[in-house]
Amino acid sequence: MPALQPRDESAIRELIRKLVARELPPADSLPGDGQDLVKTGVIDSMGWVGILSGIEEATAIRNFGASWPEGRPQSIRALASAVHKGLGESKSRSGTVGSRGDASRDIAVSVAGWGYSLGARRLGAAEVEEECGLPAGTILGRAGIQSVSRAAGDETETSLGVRAAELALEKAELGPEDVDVLVATSATSLGFPSLAALLHSRLLVPESCAALDVGGACVGIIHAFAAAQGWLGGSRHRVALIVASEVNSRALARPGVPGEFRGLFGDGASAFVLRQTEDSAPAHFRWGDILSGCAGAHSSALSVIPGATGNLDVIFRGEQLATAAVSSLCQIVERLERLSGKSRTQVDCFALHEPNPRLVEIFAARAGIPMEKIPRIAQTAGNLGSVTCGVNLCAALSRLEEADPQSRERLIFTAAVAPGLLWAGAYLQQINHDKPIS
Amino acid sequence: MPELVLSDITVMGQGYCVIGLEKAAAEAYRSVRPMPPRAFAWREPFPFRRGDSVRFDPVPTTVSRPHVEDQQSRGLIHTRHSLSEQELVECLRRAEVSRNLSDLFGCPLQASDRGGRAFWVNPAEAKRSVCGCEYDNVRFRVFADPEGLSLRAEISLCSGERISSVPVVDREWRRFVARLVGRIQRVDPLPLLGRFLNRSIALKLLAAPSRFARIGLPRPKADQQCWLMLDSLFPQPNESWLDLL
Numbered sequence: 284m285p286a287l288q289p290r291d292e293s294a295i296r297e298l299i300r301k302l303v304a305r306e307l308p309p310a311d312s313l314p315g316d317g318q319d320l321v322k323t324g325v326i327d328s329m330g331w332v333g334i335l336s337g338i339e340e341a342t343a344i345r346n347f348g349a350s351w352p353e354g355r356p357q358s359i360r361a362l363a364s365a366v367h368k369g370l371g372e373s374k375s376r377s378g379t380v381g382s383r384g385d386a387s388r389d390i391a392v393s394v395a396g397w398g399y400s401l402g403a404r405r406l407g408a409a410e411v412e413e414e415c416g417l418p419a420g421t422i423l424g425r426a427g428i429q430s431v432s433r434a435a436g437d438e439t440e441t442s443l444g445v446r447a448a449e450l451a452l453e454k455a456e457l458g459p460e461d462v463d464v465l466v467a468t469s470a471t472s473l474g475f476p477s478l479a480a481l482l483h484s485r486l487l488v489p490e491s492c493a494a495l496d497v498g499g500a501c502v503g504i505i506h507a508f509a510a511a512q513g514w515l516g517g518s519r520h521r522v523a524l525i526v527a528s529e530v531n532s533r534a535l536a537r538p539g540v541p542g543e544f545r546g547l548f549g550d551g552a553s554a555f556v557l558r559q560t561e562d563s564a565p566a567h568f569r570w571g572d573i574l575s576g577c578a579g580a581h582s583s584a585l586s587v588i589p590g591a592t593g594n595l596d597v598i599f600r601g602e603q604l605a606t607a608a609v610s611s612l613c614q615i616v617e618r619l620e621r622l623s624g625k626s627r628t629q630v631d632c633f634a635l636h637e638p639n640p641r642l643v644e645i646f647a648a649r650a651g652i653p654m655e656k657i658p659r660i661a662q663t664a665g666n667l668g669s670v671t672c673g674v675n676l677c678a679a680l681s682r683l684e685e686a687d688p689q690s691r692e693r694l695i696f697t698a699a700v701a702p703g704l705l706w707a708g709a710y711l712q713q714i715n716h717d718k719p720i721s
Numbered sequence: 722m723p724e725l726v727l728s729d730i731t732v733m734g735q736g737y738c739v740i741g742l743e744k745a746a747a748e749a750y751r752s753v754r755p756m757p758p759r760a761f762a763w764r765e766p767f768p769f770r771r772g773d774s775v776r777f778d779p780v781p782t783t784v785s786r787p788h789v790e791d792q793q794s795r796g797l798i799h800t801r802h803s804l805s806e807q808e809l810v811e812c813l814r815r816a817e818v819s820r821n822l823s824d825l826f827g828c829p830l831q832a833s834d835r836g837g838r839a840f841w842v843n844p845a846e847a848k849r850s851v852c853g854c855e856y857d858n859v860r861f862r863v864f865a866d867p868e869g870l871s872l873r874a875e876i877s878l879c880s881g882e883r884i885s886s887v888p889v890v891d892r893e894w895r896r897f898v899a900r901l902v903g904r905i906q907r908v909d910p911l912p913l914l915g916r917f918l919n920r921s922i923a924l925k926l927l928a929a930p931s932r933f934a935r936i937g938l939p940r941p942k943a944d945q946q947c948w949l950m951l952d953s954l955f956p957q958p959n960e961s962w963l964d965l966l
Contacts (some may be wrong), residue, residue, distance in 0.1 A: 305834070308943065321866075328866040329888065329948075332873070335864055336838070336886060351865040352909075388756060441881075445858075458919055459860065484883045487860045490838060552760050 286653035299362045302337040306330035316359040320712060334522035342368035359465045386403050389590030392515045393560040393567035398441050398450025401432035401664050402550035415542030422546050427640030431665030434530045440472040441481045442530035443552035448486055460648035462488040463520035467496050468503030468527045468669050471534035482526055502699040503527060505707035509573045521559045528552035529668040531629035539594040547639055549665025553673025558566045570711040572622050580608035581704040607636050608700045609646045615652055615698040615708035623710045626693055627652060634677035636672040637688045672699045722776040725753055726804055727769055728813055729935055729952045731890040733868050736762030742812050747850055750816040751852050752851050753817040770811045774802040787847030787938050810931040818853045821880040825852045838885035841948045844941040851937045851952060857880050859926055861918040863911050872898050876934055885927055887951045897958035904966055923963045929956040
């Protein structure tokens with residue numbers, strides 16, 4: 284059905300008549316447009332609510348009828364007038380109703396909220412080494428991981444994701460009812476309903492909220508940002524919720540997984556609320572361009588393929604992967620410099636995927652980036668897959684929010700690599716219009 | 722005289738529909754709906770609360786699906802014994818329960834064709850008219866309607882399924898919302914009410930160990946559709962929550 288426009292008076296009236304007719308006993312004829320449906324006993328209060336719900340569903344006018352002033356007649360005419368007004372308000376908020384927005388409008392996408400949750404159990408490096416049959420000192424000495432976060436028995440990708448999402452929504456001062464698009468990513472939640480569908484039901488976001496899953500393993504969170512940014516580019520969707528969630532400890536606890544690979548990983552979730560922002564609006568971090576690609580020459584460094592007997596066939600060439608990952612991260616930073624027009628010295632924080640903490644140190648040394656500009660979750664929680672970059676981005680946003688309120692401009696680079704070798708990066712910028720240029 | 726623990730007191734027109742739990746076996750309970758001699762609903766004054774233990778004098782009753790729990794009586798007598806909310810919910814967990822939508826009433830749920838999101842069941846197919854379930858999340862919607870306010874809820878079950886737009890007929894929740902409205906001194910209290918219910922109050926509910934819902938069915942009308950209702954929502958609203966506003 285084409286989207287209703289405020290001027291489509293006959294279509295509005297027709298929709299309302301149809302919804303009223305459905306509430307009437309089969310033999311009753313449709314009342315006149317001016318007749319009060321409730322006072323004259325044509326329908327009862329349940330029927331009235333049914334009509335309001337139906338209108339809200341059909342027109343996408345939020346909270347239609349939540350406020351019906353005392354004394355206003357409950358008639359088809361009054362409903363039509365309220366729909367007309369509601370559509371007009373939607374249009375003034377978003378350009379046009381139900382179609383792509385005015386191209387001349389300068390819509391930016393900003394981060395309004397963020398949050399993360401880690402598995403409730405914490406295992407020290409020595410426990411991980413024992414569990415994975417590794418020589419003492421492997422996890423801490425070679426990978427730089429002091430401990431990993433593990434999901435407790437009742438924690439799943441969904442429950443961890445819900446907790447992170449609730450924190451992000453709270454930070455954004457929004458509720459689930461405000462979410463228009465939900466984008467989820469996970470390399471470990473492989474069943475159906477998908478993670479996006481599970482989160483959709485669990486969070487009770489509106490049924491009209493889109494739900495989609497994107498892949499990419501460790502770059503999944505940046506792919507999710509790209510997908511959300513695309514959806515928010517139109518006029519119908521204003522708020523997106525992005526959730527990455529991984530329970531690696533269960534997904535990798537299978538025959539065929541080498542201990543030196545399995546031992547690197549932890550469990551957790553990260554979430555972000557993105558929203559449309561008029562370009563003139565100050566304060567929030569805005570998404571700049573997002574880069575993504577695939578360096579297939581390195582695809583043989585890591586492969587994880589489900590076997591026929593429930594096992595995982597893992598090929599993990601650690602040194603080759605490490606070299607390729609560091610090289611790719613350096614290239615992403617160079618590309619982001621060109622794209623943003625800012626040098627790495629101007630960047631306040633780098634939110635990175637951490638294959639392991641040692642690799643990040645090697646990358647930082649090679650790229651000439653001070654370690655204090657790089658939040659590092661993997662030291663204490665392990666490699667969290669797609670969640671790693673998200674948790675580090677949460678830390679970067681919180682750190683910059685708290686520090687130096689006088690700064691006129693702040694900049695974050697984010698970068699990740701994944702099997703394939705997929706790579707992705709983006710920059711976020713905060714311009715504080717209230718502060719003078721120094 | 723049989724003894725019941727009152728588990729559900731729901732608003733039904735001008736009166737109350739009441740359900741109690743009767744011991745069915747050592748560790749199990751079943752729902753019984755005690756009714757006055759010649760009506761479905763109890764009128765005011767109705768001095769009982771959920772958790773109250775009552776004795777009742779049953780009289781022969783003709784039951785029709787899905788209200789197989791109906792039992793007419795000569796009246797209710799308080800035994801002076803009451804269960805705490807947590808004790809009551811433990812009993813409810815050992816009565817009719819379902820983890821998913823399809824087992825709630827032993828028959829398929831039909832989606833509304835009105836564009837709304839409510840569910841109904843065919844009374845001829847339903848095997849009972851009340852069932853309990855654990856929930857993971859709840860959200861409220863308040864509509865203005867001719868009788869004042871209409872409170873609806875959405876519930877996410879542990880199975881990942883959701884029940885959308887069920888009218889809340891739980892007496893205590895309706896009273897609680899009416900009292901909240903009285904405290905909100907605004908021309909249009911509904912936006913603030915919705916935010917308050919879905920933030921402060923929902924947090925209280927989700928943090929409680931007694932998180933449990935009872936879904937019920939009304940008596941069928943001519944269209945032979947029984948629309949799902951939220952009979953009871955635990956934890957029950959607490960007086961002190963009003964001060965969170």
